[in-house]
Amino acid sequence: MRDWDDLRHFLAVARAGSTLGAARSLGVNQTTCARRIAALEATTRTQLFERRRAGYRLTEAGARLLVLAARVEREVRALEGALEAERRMLSGRLRATTNESIANDVLTPFLARFREAYPRIRVEVTITDRTLELARGEADVALRAGRQPEAVGVAVRRICHLPWTIYCARDYALRHGAPTSQAEIAGHAVIGGEGNVADIAGVRWLEEAAPGTEVVSRSGSLTNMTAAAVAGLGLAALPCMIGDREPALQRCFPPVPGIGGDLWLVVREEAREVPHVRAFLDSLVAHLGAVRSMLEGSATG
Amino acid sequence: MRDWDDLRHFLAVARAGSTLGAARSLGVNQTTCARRIAALEATTRTQLFERRRAGYRLTEAGARLLVLAARVEREVRALEGALEAERRMLSGRLRATTNESIANDVLTPFLARFREAYPRIRVEVTITDRTLELARGEADVALRAGRQPEAVGVAVRRICHLPWTIYCARDYALRHGAPTSQAEIAGHAVIGGEGNVADIAGVRWLEEAAPGTEVVSRSGSLTNMTAAAVAGLGLAALPCMIGDREPALQRCFPPVPGIGGDLWLVVREEAREVPHVRAFLDSLVAHLGAVRSMLEGSATG
DNA sequence: ACCTCGTTCGGCGGAAATGCAGAATAAGGG
DNA sequence: CCCTTATTCTGCATTTCCGCCGAACGAGGT
Numbered sequence: 001m002r003d004w005d006d007l008r009h010f011l012a013v014a015r016a017g018s019t020l021g022a023a024r025s026l027g028v029n030q031t032t033c034a035r036r037i038a039a040l041e042a043t044t045r046t047q048l049f050e051r052r053r054a055g056y057r058l059t060e061a062g063a064r065l066l067v068l069a070a071r072v073e074r075e076v077r078a079l080e081g082a083l084e085a086e087r088r089m090l091s092g093r094l095r096a097t098t099n100e101s102i103a104n105d106v107l108t109p110f111l112a113r114f115r116e117a118y119p120r121i122r123v124e125v126t127i128t129d130r131t132l133e134l135a136r137g138e139a140d141v142a143l144r145a146g147r148q149p150e151a152v153g154v155a156v157r158r159i160c161h162l163p164w165t166i167y168c169a170r171d172y173a174l175r176h177g178a179p180t181s182q183a184e185i186a187g188h189a190v191i192g193g194e195g196n197v198a199d200i201a202g203v204r205w206l207e208e209a210a211p212g213t214e215v216v217s218r219s220g221s222l223t224n225m226t227a228a229a230v231a232g233l234g235l236a237a238l239p240c241m242i243g244d245r246e247p248a249l250q251r252c253f254p255p256v257p258g259i260g261g262d263l264w265l266v267v268r269e270e271a272r273e274v275p276h277v278r279a280f281l282d283s284l285v286a287h288l289g290a291v292r293s294m295l296e297g298s299a300t301g
Numbered sequence: 302m303r304d305w306d307d308l309r310h311f312l313a314v315a316r317a318g319s320t321l322g323a324a325r326s327l328g329v330n331q332t333t334c335a336r337r338i339a340a341l342e343a344t345t346r347t348q349l350f351e352r353r354r355a356g357y358r359l360t361e362a363g364a365r366l367l368v369l370a371a372r373v374e375r376e377v378r379a380l381e382g383a384l385e386a387e388r389r390m391l392s393g394r395l396r397a398t399t400n401e402s403i404a405n406d407v408l409t410p411f412l413a414r415f416r417e418a419y420p421r422i423r424v425e426v427t428i429t430d431r432t433l434e435l436a437r438g439e440a441d442v443a444l445r446a447g448r449q450p451e452a453v454g455v456a457v458r459r460i461c462h463l464p465w466t467i468y469c470a471r472d473y474a475l476r477h478g479a480p481t482s483q484a485e486i487a488g489h490a491v492i493g494g495e496g497n498v499a500d501i502a503g504v505r506w507l508e509e510a511a512p513g514t515e516v517v518s519r520s521g522s523l524t525n526m527t528a529a530a531v532a533g534l535g536l537a538a539l540p541c542m543i544g545d546r547e548p549a550l551q552r553c554f555p556p557v558p559g560i561g562g563d564l565w566l567v568v569r570e571e572a573r574e575v576p577h578v579r580a581f582l583d584s585l586v587a588h589l590g591a592v593r594s595m596l597e598g599s600a601t602g
Numbered sequence: 603a604c605c606t607c608g609t610t611c612g613g614c615g616g617a618a619a620t621g622c623a624g625a626a627t628a629a630g631g632g
Numbered sequence: 633c634c635c636t637t638a639t640t641c642t643g644c645a646t647t648t649c650c651g652c653c654g655a656a657c658g659a660g661g662t
Binding site: 007065069076078279282 | 306348365369
Binding site for chain 2: 628
């Protein structure tokens, strides 16, 4: 056998019944499948398929070969499993950091799973509003929301968009009515930010959205702003990720374009290629992909 | 596993203990082996070898992988065996032709083996001095000695050189002395050719090698010329392939440059890609390679 | 009867894998 | 102690492979 990988293509074509279908399942081009089958037949000097307009059909010899190729595949799968187990016995320690809401919604649920898959990798999580300096070794991995983080000594990867919009308590809406567009914000009470939070695009947008808005409260954390909104103090700009999870809150209108942020995965440069960090990142990215629609808000429209 | 063929390289490197040795055993470049191992380690995120100046040494994980890769290999070998059996169950009929001496020395011994390997391929051999016209369908395959055959409607492949030299009977040498160079041929009795045989380079060379040579016999076949030489009638120009097999004959001097011929394999164009003909040709070429040194004469000088 | 969908096949350009040559560096033998 | 041999790694040139596109062609449905 000149190239064992031909067998992988053979299996796919045999099972799909066409080179096109096989190509889809393998994530390659149809032409590639056809060529590899041709190569296999040429080197083995055995016709394995009948070419038809309707697809590739196994010959008798091909059918006999199929069961043997399946055995090869079985052994390869076993090997892959062992390799996976090998990786999962990776050990090491790493420090991750993020803010409270991302921790609650994303990181902590992920950690539960991760711990099962990689029991020997110890993850220490620091939940803080402060932006730890990865380049200085304060942590290895961070999940950050907002604008693109500075990238000195770290690798940065954008995960998804985090839409924002204006929320108010359902109770507030009953009493004062909820605005349905930017134009109706005028006259409403709004909840503002303090310190870093005041600089967030969404928070500033709300304060400047209309003349005559009264800032009834200022807080230095989104958690606190959320609490204020729940208490019915007024309108608050919040990430949908947070606002949508509060049953007491409602969106005033769909996510406002331009005030959203992004979710960023940041990794310390030196830690990046370390095997157990790598394993952590791979798993995390997979998990983030799985929950992306949740993060981006189901009604992003 | 992105590419099953990586496993083949992994096995080779693990067994050879170095990428260089593995490359030799696989017939590829050392760089290729090194790169495929690197790719395998990258996709599996597992270090399989320790790189040392003295070579590649398996890590513990690599050693664990080795036994599993060997299992994959075992299945591949089984598959290859089945494929071979598949080919050997090829059936069909083909006609081969050649002259008597090549038949005796090459084709017939080969046929005995071939019949065992491919019991369902029926080979009909026509042994004749006449040159059958393959293009007209008189045969499918021919082994020809001499000058390059004409190639209309056929594929021609050169197998090896067929050296010629001058022979005489050992008995003759005792009685008259054997010439040790072209210069000493003068005065000896020589055995000439008739018809086609007279045109063969070696035969003509002997007759024209020296003035005053007496042609004591002429025959239309090399078999007959050989018999004449064995009988001690005089010198004969013969292919070493024939002359060396006659215990009663001896070489007068080393093979004469310029009078030798070549052995040619000729195949009818239309028959060339037919599976059972292909199988015959592949086996024949392998056999010819194995006996080439015999054909070219051990003391070719 | 015609149209659409799924498929195979060929040609072409770009990308990726491969081979080649040279430098660097241990290990082993004289 | 030095020289030879075997090995790995790097940069560059080339070959091979792969993906894209369009044409051709049946089959099945309307």
